[in-house]
Amino acid sequence: MALRDSDPAEVGGYRIEDRLGSGGMGVVYLARSASGRRLAVKVVHAQYADDDEFRARFRREVDAARQVSGAFTAPVVDADADAPRPWMATLYIPGADLGTHIRLxxxxxxxxxxxxxxxxxxxxxxxxxxGVVHRDLKPANVMLADDGPRVIDFGISRATGLGASDALTQTGRVMGTPPFMSPEQFSAPHEVGPAADIFSLGAVVAFAASGKGPFDSPSPYETAIRVVEGAPELTDVPEELLPFIRLCLEKEPKSRPSVDELLRLLRDGTLPNPGPPTLLDAPRPRRRRTRLRLLTALGAALLAAVATTTLALTDDDAAAPESLPAGWEAWHRQAKDPSVDKDPMGPTALFNRCVASGTSLVCAGDEIMATRFALADGANTWGRPMDPTAEDADFGSSGSGAGTIIGSHDGRVYVYGADDRPGRGEAAYATRYSIQALDAGTGEVAWQTVTADSTDGTEPSSDQGASAAVPAGVVTVYGKTGDQYALLDAETGEVRWKRPLPNPNQYMSLLRSAGGQAYLLTAKYTSDVIENTSVSQLDPDTGKPRWTVRLKGDVDIVGRRAGRLLLLNTTGPRRTLTLIKTSTHIVTTVRLARPQPEAATPTLTGGTLYFTLSNGGIRAVDPDTGRQLWEGNSGVELAGPPIASRTHLYLASPSGRLAAVNRTTGKVDGTLDGRDEAAVDGSPTGAPLTLVGDALYVPYGLRSVYTVDVRTL
Known part of the structure; x- marks a missing residue:
């Protein structure tokens, strides 16, 4: 590849001769040392240089690559992770990568x-x-040298000794390349070990021998499901390689052989042939919620990166008056477990959302459809499980899924439930999903409407973009296969209208609410690329789009301010903010004065756009001008979406550690220590906070909440 005018003449004292390639993270150059040795120099893109988390990952890549002997990898010659643009030089390996070779x-x-x-x-x-796990073994990372293959690019590797305490592994992001990832990389990314590389090895060898991956699919979301649940497609793989590949592609990590066992089998020619899978070998059908969790995990890398911050989209997000609820006192409580099925593992996650209504704080989380705390003293007066019939059937004993609050209206809270039961015909199970309006004070059901009753229904979760609350009721995905969307009336729960969703084989749809309006976002994708996203404002009387704006690439709604929707891209660095005037649907863009990394979570609160990082970093941005107001660090790692009062921004970790950050200066004015470190293993971030006047309610730990008067921080 020819050099460009913008390319450097040298990097780290090494003379640049040619471009070898470029990707999302950087450019790789062919360079020469003073002695004439040819090197491959990887230079990080400028937009990542200011990302502290990225620099930490880059240092880890360098350290991991240096630990390996170099006989089967590209040895590291030099590196500088602290340079204005971090770089790493490795020995140049002549030849093509495996993917290019197979294509040609x-x-x-x-x-x-x-x-x-x-x-x-x-x-x-x-x-x-x-002690290193590569975690991204794929054809593009295998160089075909004259003396054998070399494995390159340790960019997302991890030392096996690092556990859940490693903050860089707790961002909740799915890391890897879907067709060559292991099942556990989707379902339990914090538990990935050497066996994940064995699975990837089997997928790479299958690709090399047949020209296609064993889990290829036009949709990356279906690829994820096939990796976790489906049998590999190996019809074009030569018979003699099938035993090796099938051993590597075992779904359970413990069932896969070690590297030494594989080498011994290859050397001795004693590979057993397990034969093709049969119906008796097939895994028990997984529930629809497991499938949706996988889609959500992958979507976190493709489209849903912003979704976790759009739980409460209000126009201008005005702060509540300063006061405390009547009879308020400082309290902390753990909710009773309302589950009928007493799984010994129990719920393991903190509440994912709470909402204040009247004198009640209603929360939801794993296994819990809803539970109520009194705002004043924390009395936990009622609770409802996701599936009240779980004890009646063994297919319901593995857990009922993650409940979430959809919204609230006139003293009622919208939630959803799931009732698993025996299926019909060949189906082992069926799930009846329903949205319910509960009285916030008593927990009584005002109405309940079934949205799906089948093996293929869609979970009507607001977290997954499948439902949204508006003044008229709840807009939700609807129907046996989730191929429609409908409005459930706020007073009665009756279906006021329903309309078809776009073809799921070509589009991914999300339902959002902002400023009291419902919006349908439809992303058109081909392979793993999202070409464009259509944003439609829905007419509450008919469900038809009042207007539609098509935007390039992948975007999601962050919130609404001054009559305009604010949208950001969800993958790659954020350089511009897209604004849509809701009355005229005119589109304008605001260039951010400082690009914000993909890893940063955007939240619009108190009229300011905040970008938060898992290491505690915060950047405040004026959404009207794109100007960065200040940059600071809360000291709270893995903080959930922040919430603003008139003077401060509040952030909390899964353990309940709390910080109050001055909205004018970005300085930390007060902190509280965490309360439960042990109960939050696996929680990627803290839950959204609730502010009622000066009373702040903080979900933390295992089904727990505490409250504090923010004036005392």
Missing amino acids: HGPLPPSRARELAAGLAEALRDIHRV
Whole structure:
């Protein structure tokens, strides 16, 4: 590739000769050292240089690559993670990567594919021996050198000794390349170990031998489901390689062989042939909620990165008057577990959302559809499980899913429930989803409407963009296969109208609410690329779009301010803010004075746009001008979406650690220590906070909440 005028003449004292390639994170150059040795120099894109978390990941990549011997990888020659643009120089390996080779020349013959399998197994042996898991073994990261394959790019590797306390592994983001990822990388990313690389090895060898991956799909979301639940497609793989590949592609990590076992089997030629899977071997059907959780996990990398911050989208987000609820006192309480099915593992997550209504704070989380605390003294007066019939059938014993508050209206709180029961015909189970309006004070059901009753229904969760509360009621995904959206009347729960959703094989749809209006976001995708997103304001009387604006790429609504929707892209660095005037649907853009990284979570609160990082960093941005007002650090890692009063911004961690940040200066004016470190393992971030006057309510730990008068911080 020819050099460009903007390319540097040298990096770190190494003379640049050519471009080898570029990607989302940086550019790779061919360079020469003073002695004439050819090097591959990876230079990070400028927009990531100011991202402290990215620099930490880059340092970890350098450290991981240096630990491996270099016999089967590209040895690190030099690096500088503290340079204005971080860079790393490795020994240049002549030749094409495996993906390019297969595209140009077709699948490898069986003998060469077997040699590739042995070479990659040896590479993984060296990588695993120093306590490193690669986590992104794929064709593009395999170089075909003259003396055998070399594994490159340790950008998302992790030392196996690092646990859940490693903040860089707790961002909740799915890391890897979907067709070559292991099931546990989707379902339990904090528990990924060396066995994940074995799974990827099997997928890479299958690709090399057949020209296609064993889990390929036009949609990355379906790819994720196939990896976790589906059988691999191996019809074009030569027979002699099937035993090796099938052993690697076992769904359970403990069922996969070690690298040493694979090398011994390859050397001795004693690979067992487990044969093709049969119906008796097929895994028990997973519930629809598991499927949606996987879609959500992958969507976090593609489209849903902003969704967790759009739980309460209000126009201008005005602060509440300064006061305390009548009879208020400082309290902290843990909710009773209302689940009929007493799973010994129990609920393990904190509440994912609470809402204040009247004298009540109603919260929801894993297994809990809703539970009520008194705002004044925290009395936990009622609670409802997600599935009240779970004890009646063994298919319901594994857990009923993550409840969430959809919204509230006139003393009622909208939630959803799930009733699992035996299916019909070949289906082992069916799920009846319903949205319910509960009296916030008593927990009594004002109305209940079934939105799906089948094996393929869609969970009407607001967290997953499948429902949204508006003054007229609840707009929700509807129907046996979730192919419609409907409005449930606020007073009666009756279906006032229903309309078809776009084809799910080409579009991904999300329902959002902002400023009392419902919006339908429809993202058109091909393969793993989202081409454009259509934003439609829905007419509450008919459900038809009043207007539609098509925006390039992937975007989501952050909130509404001064009569305009605010939208940001959800993948890649954020350089511009898109604004849509809701009355005229005229689109304008505001360039951010400082690009914000993909890892930063955007939240619009108190009229200001805040970007928060998992390491506690905060950046305040004026949404009208794009100017960065200040940058600071709350000291709260893995904070959930912040909430603003007139003077301060409040952030809390999953353990309940709290910080009050001055909205004018960005300085921390007060903190409270966390209360429950042990009960939040696996919680990617803290839950949204609730502010009622000067009373702040903080969900934390295991089904727990505490409250504090913010004037005392």
